[in-house]
Each structure stands twice: as structure tokens, then as C-alpha cells.
Amino acid sequence: MAGWDSMAARRLLPAVEEAAEHTKLWWAAAVLMAAAGGRRGRRSAAAGVLAMAVAEVLSNGVVKQLVERRRPPAEWIPHGDTEDRPDSSSFPSGHTAAAVAFTAAVAPSWPWAGAACAVPAVLVAVERVHSGAHYPSDVAAGAVIGGAAAGLVRTAPRLLVRCWR
Numbered sequence: 001m002a003g004w005d006s007m008a009a010r011r012l013l014p015a016v017e018e019a020a021e022h023t024k025l026w027w028a029a030a031v032l033m034a035a036a037g038g039r040r041g042r043r044s045a046a047a048g049v050l051a052m053a054v055a056e057v058l059s060n061g062v063v064k065q066l067v068e069r070r071r072p073p074a075e076w077i078p079h080g081d082t083e084d085r086p087d088s089s090s091f092p093s094g095h096t097a098a099a100v101a102f103t104a105a106v107a108p109s110w111p112w113a114g115a116a117c118a119v120p121a122v123l124v125a126v127e128r129v130h131s132g133a134h135y136p137s138d139v140a141a142g143a144v145i146g147g148a149a150a151g152l153v154r155t156a157p158r159l160l161v162r163c164w165r
Contacts, residue, residue: 100146
């Protein structure tokens with residue numbers, strides 16, 4: 001993936017990375033869903049934002065602090081677009097964790113919106129490897145963390161109600 005030197009990829013993927021930076025893309029999706037989707041849209045947006053926050057805390061606040069891993073060497077990236085890589089640990093991909101968490105939390109209550117969010121989520125994961133910011137295993141771990149965060153957010157209210165009874 002990092003060696004993919006397609007002109008289309010070199011135009012599209014940096015735009016995806018810019019949109020996903022600081023979770024701007026997912027916040028915009030949440031605002032759009034909440035504004036246009038009625039009650040279902042607001043509930044889906046809230047679940048997505050909460051899952052994204054949990055994924056960010058787990059990936060960037062916990063796992064990245066425990067696992068010191070260098071970014072892939074710049075010489076492995078033949079297209080040379082490696083000047084904008086972060087200095088933090090490579091493992092796991094926080095961008096991917098946030099993208100998967102948001103998408104997976106939205107999908108159960110609003111499948112159409114979840115499917116629409118899945119496209120940029122996959123592009124974010126591809127971009128993280130293509131740019132040389134992450135190894136594929138970093139992205140896979142981020143996806144697992146994102147899925148777990150979404151599952152936690154979707155099931156926690158039911159578990160809390162059961163425990164309270």
C-alpha cells in the first residue's frame with residue numbers, strides 16, 4: 001500500500017488525511033446527521049461521537065503510551081510524501097480507531113449513514129499506510145480498538161440498566 005504510486009491516490013489520500021485530522025471529518029458527519037436525521041440522526045451522531053472519544057482515549061491515551069514503536073522508515077515510501085508524519089508512537093493508528101469507532105457506532109441505528117461513513121473510514125486506513133505514518137498492523141490494531149469502543153458504547157447503557165435493577 002505504501003508503494004502505491006497512483007496519481008489519483010496521491011491527490012485523493014492527502015485530502016482524506018486533512019479531513020480526518022483532529023477528527024474533523026467525523027464531527028462534520030455527526031453535525032450533518034444530527035441536523036438532517038431527526039431523532040435517529042441525533043442518537044446515531046451521539047453514539048458515533050462518544051465511541052470516537054472512547055477510541056481516541058484508548059488508542060492515543062493508553063495503548064500509544066504503553067507501546068513504543070517507530071514509524072516506518074521514510075526510505076520505504078517510494079513516493080516521498082513522508083515529511084508530515086507525527087513523532088508519536090506508530091502503534092496503534094488513532095485516526096483509524098476514531099474512524100472505525102464512529103462508523104461502527106452509527107451503523108446499527110442508521111445503516112445508511114454507517115455505510116456512507118464506511119467509505120471514508122476505509123480511505124483513512126489506507127491513507128495511514130500509504131503516507132508512511134503507520135504499518136498495516138498499526139491500522140489493524142486501530143480498527144480493533146475502534147470496533148471495541150463502538151461495541152462498548154452500544155452495549156454499556158443496557159449493561160448499566162441491568163446492573164442497576
